[in-house]
Amino acid sequence: MGDARIAQRRAAAFAVWYLRAVAFVNFLSAVWVSLGQDVRRHNQENLFTPYLLTAGFASGVFTAFLAITMRRRKRAAWILNLALAGPFLALFVLAMSLEEVRRYAQNWVSLGLTAAFVAALLVGRREFYAKGDRSNPKLAAAVAVVGTLVCSLLAALLVTVTNQDPDAARSTFAERWHYGALRLVSVAVDESRFPGIDAPNWANVAINVLSTALVLAVFYAAFRSRRAVDPLTEDDETRLRALLDRHGERDSLGYFALRREKSAVWSPTRKAAVVYRLVGGVSLASGDPIGDPEAWPGAIEPWLAEARAHGWIPAVMGASEEAGTVYARHGLDALELGDEAIVEVSEFTLEGRAMRTVRQAFNRVRRAGYTVRVRRHGDIPEDEMAYLIERADDWRDGATERGFSMALGRLGDPRDGRCVMLECADPQGELRALLSFVPWGPKGLSLDLMRRDRDSDNGLMEFMVIELLRHAGDIGVTQLSLNFAMFRSVFERGSRLGAGPVLRLWRSLLSFFSRWWQIESLYRANAKYRPVWEPRFLLFEKSADLPRIALASARAEGFLEAPGLPKWLHRKHLETHG
Incomplete structure (x- = not known):
């Protein structure tokens, strides 16, 4: 691996760990009152904090979500972070031109961390290659529009039910809807603009939590992986049956590759194929590759490449020891499942x-x-x-x-x-x-x-x-x-x-x-x-992915609906x- 490749991977890893650290501090600030007050005071005075550090639970959830999607190498998450952090850094540089801002050491630390994050995004840009589903932009827009309408109506209903103002009749439903909608998009609302509305604090917090859930739903829709792949075609099945006729005695599970909700990735010579099903973002293959063992690497490599291109987690259920050895040469680890x-x-x-x-x-x-x-x-x-x-x-x-x-x-x-x-x-x-x-x-x-x-x-x-x-x-x-x-x-x-x-x-x-x-x-x-x-083995790339692989396997086998x-x-x- 060249020096440039190593630098790109390290930069991408730094960007992910930066988001994780900021998410941790945000969560800590939400429960550690004095720390949260210090961070908020910095942001309200001439001091400022690094990118996405706002000392709140909602911002912690948002940052953690971005860290997860960045770890999965989602291209859309990289674009969003660069679109947010770039202008953020430009504002920091502009603010540092002022003497009263420049004299605080904390501001230089914030500028340095934000600049390092942006630089890591730019250097590691090639590491964020995972494609999303083509329908994601339309779905995210639909979730945003419909979700905003539904959440604002729920907020208005909550304000109506919990309104403590003695003269609540002065407010109309449209005004309560307006109040709830503002609460969805901001932490605080100027209540003097809304006579006849006095919602309790817990109701305002509930609306803010609803807003956080809506934001996460929109981003999930925008960043989700491709949800389905093309099932076996008639030509795929014919070719698989021909390979099973020639090499079927090698694997007792080979015939189960003909399940028609599975998909096939072929070697360039068409002498071997990896058959898999996409379940919950996991590209779940089963048994050994079909076909000539000498051609197995030619099918495994494009299967892994496809998984990485879409941000899927590659895994193999029930591989034999022979196939597990070949998969291991391509970077997968093995865990014995049983016999x-x-x-x-x-x-x-x-x-x-x-x-x-x-x-x-x-x-x-x-x-x-x-x-x-x-x-x-x-x-x-x-x-x-x-x-x-x-x-x-x-x-x-x-x-x-x-x-x-x-x-x-x-x-x-x-x-x-x-x-x-x-x-x-x-x-x-x-x-x-x-x-x-x-x-x-x-x-x-x-x-x-x-x-x-x-x-x-x-x-x-x-x-x-x-x-x-x-x-x-x-x-x-x-x-x-x-x-x-x-x-x-x-x-x-x-x-x-x-x-x-x-x-x-x-x-x-x-x-x-x-x-x-x-x-x-x-x-x-x-x-x-x-x-x-x-013996039969489970093949996987990272130990951290085992919970998701286990969940996907349980769904595929029918133990979870x-x-x-x-x-x-x-x-x-x-x-x-x-």
């Missing part, structure tokens, strides 16, 4: 003492008269598939569809004819459970969907998996990928003799959360098949990975 359970058909057996519990459960369900039918999706008639989709939807656990990194998100698509469906019927021939697997190369299957009637007997899922393993050779299958067990090693090592206190505490904490998220139960459910455990949308808008035929 994928893989069962080799040729090595699976129900014999032996270790399989006694599984064997007994299997025999119990078989003696009860349950039967399993195994078919490729392409062999299921259309009317029967419609019935299976209906039953799967009825048996779904809750209104929210779950699955992203290990779920296909659909059933019955004609292009998914190689998927395998297992149907379990009771002794009366009534359908009681379903399993669906997607192809994993030419001879493997990866679990996509698990659904059962809640009134059916326990053990149906285990019975179906074992039946598939026993008859896998009939459909040319040699290996199965089952559920993903998060933090498997913690449960396994934490229960051993001699486990340390930190590991035992971590295991206890995960066991507690398993009451809601089935973390431990998934591990136990898979361990009974004595699988080979393959987008706020403000009724549940029926989320009810699509998206099936889970168990």
Whole structure:
């Protein structure tokens, strides 16, 4: 990296840390009364404070927001800061021409800090490259106009309800609206101009807080990242399927790249692609890149470049160790998420003492008269598939569809004819459970969907998996990928003799959360098949981004719903990975 590049990065970092420091002092001044009074006195006399230091909570929130957007390298935030700080610096220079201003040392400090901030903006200008959505200016203007109207009406209503003036009838609603609107845009209002209006102090503060919220909403609309990308096209899907035909056996999660709300970034040779979804400003890829491993870097580089160009956070969910190593060469760090359970058909057996519990459960369900039918999706008639989709939807656990990194998100698509469906019927021939697997190369299957009637007997899922393993050779299958067990090693090592206190505490904490998220139960459910455990990793760029990545992953997997949308808008035929 050249000296100029280093200087640009340092200048950009200084600009961000300046805003953070000013935000901290503003917040401190809001709670430390004497400090806040000193800062305000400086601004009211011949002294002045550095750029954006005004000793108020609202200004602290505003400055912190600018610091966050600048850290994300938003070009719009850089433009706004330069447009504000440039004239601010010019006024400082003009004021310093006066003798009574020049003689105060504090003013020279303020001038120096503001000049350093402006210089940092200019030197580091190339570091603020993240583009916003093209619709941002129009959206920000709409939020400003509509928000100002709504907030001013709310302010007028608040003033009307809380007016303490004994002769309140002298004021009209238009005057109270005028008073509230002035309060929105200024800290103080000359109350002598508004006879008949005497709002309590807490109401005035509430209006100022409303004003701060409006300003933040406008700036959020102006600075937000691009909200969506183009989903997979017909050509993208055709090319991905061709790559899966040639290289699909490398990754058991490869087929899930065909979820159609995902997008693809291709290598120049079109021999590899990174498939991702944009969720809450996070460019969330899943599994390994699709295609030839030698071409993976050619797809990873443009994916990272696209994320940085738009200010998105790049992350990968569920990458294998091989792919994680390649991603790490491109600057991403790795965190082990858990392990994928893989069962080799040729090595699976129900014999032996270790399989006694599984064997007994299997025999119990078989003696009860349950039967399993195994078919490729392409062999299921259309009317029967419609019935299976209906039953799967009825048996779904809750209104929210779950699955992203290990779920296909659909059933019955004609292009998914190689998927395998297992149907379990009771002794009366009534359908009681379903399993669906997607192809994993030419001879493997990866679990996509698990659904059962809640009134059916326990053990149906285990019975179906074992039946598939026993008859896998009939459909040319040699290996199965089952559920993903998060933090498997913690449960396994934490229960051993001699486990340390930190590991035992971590295991206890995960066991507690398993009451809601089935973390431990998934591990136990898979361990009974004595699988080979393959580690899967989360790849990320900065540790500070992990909370946002976790939130985006939870939204993508369906554990969190987008706020403000009724549940029926989320009810699509998206099936889970168990």
